[in-house]
Amino acid sequence: MPVRLPPASNLWPLLAFGALILFAFPASAASGFESTRCVFAVPRGERATCGFVAVPAHREGARGRSLRLYVAVLHSRAQSPLPDPVIFLNGGPGDAAFGDDADTWWQISRPIREARDFIVFDQRGVGQSRPSLDCPELDRISERNWKPGMGRAEVLALERPAAVRCHDRLTRSGIDLSAYTTAEAAADVDDIAAALNYESYNLVGVSYGTRVALAVMRDFPDRVRSAVLDSVYPPGIFDLDTQPALIARVFRRLFGECKSSPDCDAEYPLLEARFDGMLAQLRSQPETIRQARRSIRVDDGIVLDALYATFYDPAVLPDLPELIDKVARGDLSALSPWIGPVFSGGPNRSDGLALSVACSESWPFATRDTLAASVAASEPYGGDAAYALEWQVCDSWHVPPISAVDAVAVSSATPTLLLAGSFDPITPPEYAYIAARTLTNGRVVEFRAGSHSILSTESCAPELVARFIDMPAAPLDTLCADRTLAPRFTTAGLDQPPSAAAAGTEARSP
Numbered sequence: 431m432p433v434r435l436p437p438a439s440n441l442w443p444l445l446a447f448g449a450l451i452l453f454a455f456p457a458s459a460a461s462g463f464e465s466t467r468c469v470f471a472v473p474r475g476e477r478a479t480c481g482f483v484a485v486p487a488h489r490e491g492a493r494g495r496s497l498r499l500y501v502a503v504l505h506s507r508a509q510s511p512l513p514d515p516v517i518f519l520n521g522g523p524g525d526a527a528f529g530d531d532a533d534t535w536w537q538i539s540r541p542i543r544e545a546r547d548f549i550v551f552d553q554r555g556v557g558q559s560r561p562s563l564d565c566p567e568l569d570r571i572s573e574r575n576w577k578p579g580m581g582r583a584e585v586l587a588l589e590r591p592a593a594v595r596c597h598d599r600l601t602r603s604g605i606d607l608s609a610y611t612t613a614e615a616a617a618d619v620d621d622i623a624a625a626l627n628y629e630s631y632n633l634v635g636v637s638y639g640t641r642v643a644l645a646v647m648r649d650f651p652d653r654v655r656s657a658v659l660d661s662v663y664p665p666g667i668f669d670l671d672t673q674p675a676l677i678a679r680v681f682r683r684l685f686g687e688c689k690s691s692p693d694c695d696a697e698y699p700l701l702e703a704r705f706d707g708m709l710a711q712l713r714s715q716p717e718t719i720r721q722a723r724r725s726i727r728v729d730d731g732i733v734l735d736a737l738y739a740t741f742y743d744p745a746v747l748p749d750l751p752e753l754i755d756k757v758a759r760g761d762l763s764a765l766s767p768w769i770g771p772v773f774s775g776g777p778n779r780s781d782g783l784a785l786s787v788a789c790s791e792s793w794p795f796a797t798r799d800t801l802a803a804s805v806a807a808s809e810p811y812g813g814d815a816a817y818a819l820e821w822q823v824c825d826s827w828h829v830p831p832i833s834a835v836d837a838v839a840v841s842s843a844t845p846t847l848l849l850a851g852s853f854d855p856i857t858p859p860e861y862a863y864i865a866a867r868t869l870t871n872g873r874v875v876e877f878r879a880g881s882h883s884i885l886s887t888e889s890c891a892p893e894l895v896a897r898f899i900d901m902p903a904a905p906l907d908t909l910c911a912d913r914t915l916a917p918r919f920t921t922a923g924l925d926q927p928p929s930a931a932a933a934g935t936e937a938r939s940p
Contacts, residue, residue: 462625468502469558470532477505483625485554485618487609495604500558501551501622502528504535506543514630514655515547516899517619521637521661521883522779523612523787526557529778538885541896542634549626553642554618555610555783561603563610563782565596568775576771581731582817585772590822593774593785597827600782608829610786612665613836616645620653632899633657636883637857638787641665644840644865651842656902658895660849660885661857664865666839670788670820671796674804674812677734680741680855681811687917688751694919698751704758709733709810721766728762728769731814736768741855744881744888748920774819789824794831839868845902846872849891851880853917875906879917888913 468480482498505511518535520527527535527550539548555563571588600607619642623631632655635643640659647654669676685702688694709730716729726732737754740746746753756764774781801821805812846869850859859876866872875894877884885891890910897909 462621463501464498466500469500470502470528473533473536476507476536479503479505482560483551483622485621487606487614489614489617497554497609498560499551499554499618499622500528500560501549501626502535503626504539504543504548504550506545506547508543508545512546513628514632515549515623515626515628516542516632516634517549517551517623519619519633519635519639519642520550520553520556521639522556522784523553523638524556524563524780524782524784525638526778526780527552528557534886538892541893542899544896545900546632549622549631551622553615553783555786556780557778561605563600563605563607563780563786565593565775565781567592567596567599568781569777570775572771572775580772581729582735582772582814586817586819586822589774589819593781593819593823594826596782597785597823601828607782607786607827608790610783610829611790611832611836612641612645612787613649613832615642616649619646620650623653629653630655634660634885634895634899636660636885638663640857640865644842645836647842647844647846648840651844654844656899657844657846658849658885658898659846659862659865660891660895661854661882662848662850662862662865663857664839664861665837667861667864668792668795670792670818671798671801672804673815673818674801674808676812676856676858677738677815678808678811679858680738680853683853684741684747684750684754688919691916691919694751697919698755701751701755701758705754706810708758708760713810717762719762719766721769726766726769728765730810732769733757733762733765734811734814735772736765736770738855739770740768741853742882744851744853744879747853747879747881747917751919785820785823785827786829788820789827790829791832791836793820793824795837839865841868841870842872843870845898847895847898847902847906848872848874849884849895850874850876851882851884851887852876852878853880854882856882871902875910875913877910877913878915880913 463481463483465479465481468478472478480500480502483501484496484498487495487497535548535550542548552559555561568589571592575588630653633643633646635658640662641664643657643659644664647657688698688701712728712733713730716727718725719728720726740750753764801816805816848862848866850862852859862874862876866874877888881887885895888910894906894909897904898906
């Protein structure tokens with residue numbers, strides 16, 4: 431699932447928009463770094479250096495053409511920065527690092543940059559890196575064909591042929607889709623560090639970026655000083671056929687927390703049973719509501735898609751019992767602000783890269799029987815997960831499955847902080863605890879009311895991460911002290927529109 435960051439305007443109001451500033455990088459790094467213009471705004475008083483690093487498409491045998499990765503160094507505010515920077519690994523797979531919310535990096539990296547440089551880059555096939563594996567064929571479908579109330583089956587009927595057209599165009603242009611793997615992405619990280627003349631570095635990965643970080647820790651153990659894994663998605667988790675269970679888990683977690691809260695349980699009695707009854711009614715008899723000037727056909731799948739998206743935004747969590755109560759009582763119009771497209775395409779997502787990774791790392795290990803069992807065990811919540819695009823496309827994407835070493839848990843002694851949100855809808859806390867079993871110096875910090883991407887959604891997290899990187903063995907108990915508190919559910923009206931964290935999100939991949 432892609433990482434969804436809050437709106438830039440809420441996080442950094444003092445940006446000097448339009449100031450595309452390029453600062454000279456140390457000459458010692460020039461041999462592997464091709465300087466270029468920064469594509470994002472640099473705030474007053476800050477410095478950034480941008481450029482390209484060339485990497486081989488395939489490391490084995492050095493076959494195929496080279497790729498160019500777009501890299502940005504957000505410079506430390508210290509006069510003499512420490513020699514080990516932080517390298518940030520974005521999620522997706524396929525999310526661009528320099529999209530609409532690129533300025534967010536300045537905010538979340540500020541405590542880190544008190545002592546170190548902070549490096550962000552577009553992974554191979556993504557964003558400003560070349561070649562791009564974007565699929566405008568899918569983007570155009572979401573722009574031109576979406577109608578409020580479209581079900582997953584209708585969406586899939588449009589997406590499959592568009593994805594095949596994207597595959598054919600990419601391969602005709604000479605792109606070898608088998609080069610776009612997590613293992614190659616991990617090697618890219620070390621090549622970037624070498625090109626910038628850093629001998630060691632720290633890693634911060636979010637969502638799919640944690641899987642890349644773990645591969646770096648496995649393949650380059652002597653180079654990684656510390657690692658922070660936020661919303662962990664470890665190797666060995668093949669979730670394409672267990673996606674329904676993830677959806678059911680987060681709904682049941684909400685109902686359980688509400689029931690354990692005397693105020694919530696009293697205000698919304700039997701919430702789960704009443705909601706399940708409404709879903710069953712909508713499955714057999716959909717209803718019509720108004721969204722602006724349009725009429726929307728609403729069935730159980732539309733309701734679940736809309737509510738599932740809200741779990742990505744922890745700011746909405748306190749109001750979710752009230753919203754679900756309204757739905758259970760038949761007030762479906764309360765969902766109108768959250769009903770949006772469920773298409774794969776998007777301007778800041780490289781679907782060709784996402785499919786290349788999923789078709790080599792998840793689909794080969796998934797079975798229809800396991801999916802059917804997961805759907806049955808997750809009733810009434812997970813049925814729409816059966817319409818994932820990968821089930822329809824991967825057999826014609828023609829990429830080989832990953833090797834055995836890439837499919838097992840990573841063992842490492844690198845000091846590692848693992849962050850998890852109890853309400854994370856796509857990378858649940860269980861994934862963090864699974865990964866920690868083979869990380870001898872790993873520790874998990876779980877946020878009971880947290881969601882996906884702790885670093886960008888919990889205000890205390892940037893300082894927590896910076897403190898850990900500064901002193902990996904030091905206690906962290908005094909930071910984020912309220913992380914163990916239960917959600918505080920409210921009965922106030924839902925007068926806030928959905929944030930960017932919830933908008934356009936779907937149950938696909940981390």
